[in-house]
Amino acid sequence: MHLADIQSARRAVRFDRNRLTIEDIVAIAQGQASAELSPDPDFRAAIARGADFLDRLLREDGNVYGVTTGYGDSCTVTIPPDLVAELPHHLYTYHGCGAGRYFDPAETRAILAARLASLAKGYSGVSVELLLQITRLLDAGLLPLIPAEGSVGASGDLTPLSYLAAVLCGEREVWRNGQIVDAAIALREAGITPLKLRPKEGLAIMNGTAVMTALACLAYDRAEYLVRLATRITALASYALDGNAHHFDEVLFSVKPHAGMQGVAAMLRTDLPTTVWERNGKRLQDRYSIRCAPHVIGVLADALPFFRANIENELNSANDNPLIDGDNERVLHGGHFYGGHIAFAMDGMKNAVANIADLLDRQMALLVDARYNNGLPANLSGSTGPRAAINHGLKALQISASAWTAEALKLTMPASVFSRSTECHNQDKVSMGTIAARDCLRVLELTEQVVAALLVTVRQGAWLRARVTPELALQPHLVQMVEALGIAPIEEDRRLDGEIRALVGKIRGKAWELYAQG
Incomplete structure (x- = not known):
């Protein structure tokens, strides 16, 4: 049986705002199910509203943590408007300091699925394209090479998830059929165009509990x-x-x-x-x-x-953090990470x-x-x-x-x-x-x-x-x-x-x- 036939025979776990189960994540981790972003127009429009609201806020000189400011204790540092677009790249770059063993392919698939589940709730201010890029990695079997050590579990799994952010953009390395391959080469050979992250997308990918939740x-x-x-x-x-x-x-x-x-x-x-x-x-x-x-x-x-x-x-x-309420056009600063x-x-x-x-x-x-x-x-x-x-x-x-x-x-x-x-x-x-x-x-x-x-x-x-x-x-x-x-x-x-x-x-x-x- 060809790979395409195996993939088509698997059940699809649909990611939208509906509730997922432990079994859904385990099935994806074990290769028994695929991850599918809901094609429902209302769902995708809800995702887009958050990202569009952020874009409009930026145009109107809004002040948004992690978008127009530095991260963490550097939240008092204002980012010049012409450098805002570069901030996500710097976030995942300086967090590239993990150590220890690498998560195995099953663990990594679970991590991607858990992060996708959170972002699909529609409160992270990310684009539909970002969510689709995660599903593309899973479909192509291109799994970020993620070191297991380096997270204190708040502000989320920053360091390990930086490896996901980097791979989405064609940087660092991936597992492919059990081999370690340069991400840029692997994405190109799979026909996947690297992302250019929007202003909050680096923070949205990294600032969450996906690693610990996947392992749980x-x-x-x-x-x-x-x-x-x-x-x-x-x-x-x-x-x-x-x-x-x-x-x-x-x-x-x-x-x-x-x-x-x-x-x-x-x-x-x-x-x-x-x-x-x-x-x-x-x-x-x-x-x-x-x-x-x-x-x-x-x-x-x-x-x-x-x-x-x-x-x-x-x-x-x-x-x-922060969460983006696109429907009510609010930026909510908290600690859900x-x-x-x-x-x-x-x-x-x-x-x-x-x-x-x-x-x-x-x-x-x-x-x-x-x-x-x-x-x-x-x-x-x-x-x-x-x-x-x-x-x-x-x-x-x-x-x-x-x-x-x-x-x-x-x-x-x-x-x-x-x-x-x-x-x-x-x-x-x-x-x-x-x-x-x-x-x-x-x-x-x-x-x-x-x-x-x-x-x-x-x-x-x-x-x-x-x-x-x-x-x-x-x-x-x-x-x-x-x-x-x-x-x-x-x-x-x-x-x-x-x-x-x-x-x-x-x-x-x-x-x-x-x-x-x-």
Whole structure:
């Protein structure tokens, strides 16, 4: 199938003044959807009114921050009329000081989509042509090469978004088919004419929360799947440990009315029916990492609606400064670039996610320890006979999982409390939302590695439990899940890094259908 055929087969996400969802941004980020600027004449006229009002204000010698003045603390500096047109170029040029890794293509597509969403609200004083130029970059697969570090999250994501502004004008570099290419060459070869930014357009592109919001959308998508996958792992761990399914009893959970926690317990009941699992001689109460798993996973499950509301409200906001009310011909100076809601959501999410990593790490510690795993071999080694002496099972994998967990827990310090006064004390209280979002994605990455280790572990534990306690029945859909992992039982020691990486890829691709979503 040709590229044009693939593009035409994708659904289109329409950008106008209507509300977008996290799923819309994720679909664009993953290449499953295209970005389409609404062709509606009324919508486009509303966008144009803001830009036209600004033009008229300039002709009438109006004083507009960031248009006829310098930026930030330099707002007291008046720009000579003959230099006003050059100001946007200087803005994105001097902000070209980012560092660190580059955002990957999926993250970058999400950033472009999030910025387009805000500008399409019609309060930024930009032209329709600017919005179309962003869609052209996405359609052509020309993605600005954006360094991840350098934003304090207010006055917006200035430094990273300067790379978008520059590329729109044919400067700096882009990703193209996985290669780094000079933007001027890439635009020319794609038949895209570089923009000459209008007076406020540089500020409108850069002075907003698009980077942190885009990353938050991606983080939410991964965290939502983590809830279900950690629940399934807990079910398999309980089976492998010959645990007590009655810990997830419906009446028991009815008296602690946290809906997300109750939902986790309900999912566990579909995997662990008590009629199959009741046997004499069981330990009366399982250890906390099994018995209290709904309470740990449920914190994230219950927080997800709050996170969604805050992320989607930010996504659907006009968040630069000043805002331009073209209908009423007003210039509104404020601080909507402040990313506090995203910062708080990301700090909260990384805490809840890291606690799930810790939960699973504790489950693994039980599973590999012959003192606590109810009759399974030490380190879940599958080797028997004389060769058992030289085989070590999952001993090293448990060490690695513990290291990943420790790093995830270390990153839970909230970024939002580390506000710094910057830019001559003009930006004297900042959100740190982008740092919080990057931290959250790193915590998710580490937790997904722990999840991969646990998938290997529960697969091995389930195989050994069937061998040690053959009368225990595993639900058919759990058998299917184990088989779908694509991991052979470990009888002789083998390297596992390739399998771990493959599992992490499957986790991020949501390879397994997990429970019905209501």
